[in-house]
Amino acid sequence: MRILILGAGAIGGYYGLQLAKAGADVTFLVRPKRAEILAREGLVVHSRGEVLQHEARTVLAGELREPYDLVFLTCKAFDLDSAIEAIAPAIGESTALLPILNGMAHFDVLDARFGAERVLGGVCYIATMLAADGGIRHTSPSDTILFGRRDGAPSPQSTQLAEAFARTKVNATATPEIVPALWEKWAMIAAGAGLTSLMRGTVGEIMTTSTGPATTEGIMAETLAIVSALGHPPRQPARDQMRKQLTDPASRWAASMMRDIEQNAPRLEVDHIIGDLLRRGAEAGVQAPILAAANAHLQLYNARRAG
Structure with missing residues (x-):
């Protein structure tokens, strides 16, 4: 499964690094300045007393040429419109979109643009922050991420993502009860x-x-x-x-x-x-x-x- 993560910040960078270190095919859609930092230093996460580091494959907006199987959307809500335009070339007929945003209003926008059947629900419980040096600080004692189709139906992308996370320390679950x-x-x-x-x-x-x-x-x-x-x-x-x-x-x-x-x-x-x-x-x-x-x-x- 080819995964595109919008951004390599506190949330996207943390989960992307975990997946990449476990062998998943992960690409980060980032801005030029962030791409330069990642090319020079890789992704760095300080977590649970460990310093995790991994190279990051990046792509810039405008460079996307083909669809991905799963697109992680980890932007701030006020950046949603520009994020949608950035990821649009990566959305194909069988692409699933996984937004990790709080609240519910973003679903109206994403459903209207891409179709509700391809927009998964996602929730994470974690405390992370992007430090001034470009590294990510994971400050909570654990982390949990839940995802799945909002109608409760099986999702091949959710199943594959859960299998990928199973090779990491992340507590990840594909669930039919993502709406509650x-x-x-x-x-x-x-x-x-x-x-x-x-x-x-x-x-x-x-x-x-x-x-x-x-x-x-x-x-x-x-x-x-x-x-x-x-x-x-x-x-x-x-x-x-x-x-x-x-x-x-x-x-x-x-x-x-x-x-x-x-x-x-x-x-x-x-x-x-x-x-x-x-x-x-x-x-x-x-x-x-x-x-x-x-x-x-x-x-x-x-x-x-x-x-």
């Missing part, structure tokens, strides 16, 4: 991003404040109320995991959106992750004042960064 997993991840990341970005702290730090625990309870309740009203109530294990992750007084976790703020990122995915959830919740008659406050806070950040 997508909504559960959205609820978790919206609550976590809203909370840690609004409070500008880690979960453990928030738990030390006088009103932090109550704020956390409130934002979790709001998020769960919205997704439940939309017909996708999280299963109990997902609810338990959300509570564990967002209330642990010893936790150093913060959503990547909060980390982006700390690094003065030029733009945040607030509209795709929080804004869209709020809009859908409002249509379902669910009010979420804490999540709305976080949304306004993050919109102001984007506005100020845009000048």
Whole structure:
């Protein structure tokens, strides 16, 4: 199976390196500057006390000449339109597209362009970041990735991808229940991003404040109320995991959106992750004042960064 990964950043680079080291046929679609770094140093991932390095086969936009079997889409939501144009030449009759984005709005765009039957669902639970030196830092103790067709039907590409991941240390599963997993991840990341970005702290730090625990309870309740009203109530294990992750007084976790703020990122995915959830919740008659406050806070950040 020939795999094309859009970008070689925190997510795409991490999973691409794992697959490439295990012998998978992986190519990275990157910008010229990133291609130069990868040609010189290869892909470098610092993970679980190890430094992993592997050569990276790259291609630039405009150089794609034939379709791939599977295309990984690991861009930020606000780059989706340009990403679609970049990968379009790689999409053939039998190509499957695997977007690893939070939220659900991207499916409307991808389905309209490429057809829902070829757009898989994908969810990952991992903490990674692209460092200034071009290396990738994997900071979570483990990682999990789930993928599959959204209608639950078998997918040959999902099966082959699971077989490829089985030769790595990645906890990867092809599942017929990817849709519940997508909504559960959205609820978790919206609550976590809203909370840690609004409070500008880690979960453990928030738990030390006088009103932090109550704020956390409130934002979790709001998020769960919205997704439940939309017909996708999280299963109990997902609810338990959300509570564990967002209330642990010893936790150093913060959503990547909060980390982006700390690094003065030029733009945040607030509209795709929080804004869209709020809009859908409002249509379902669910009010979420804490999540709305976080949304306004993050919109102001984007506005100020845009000048």
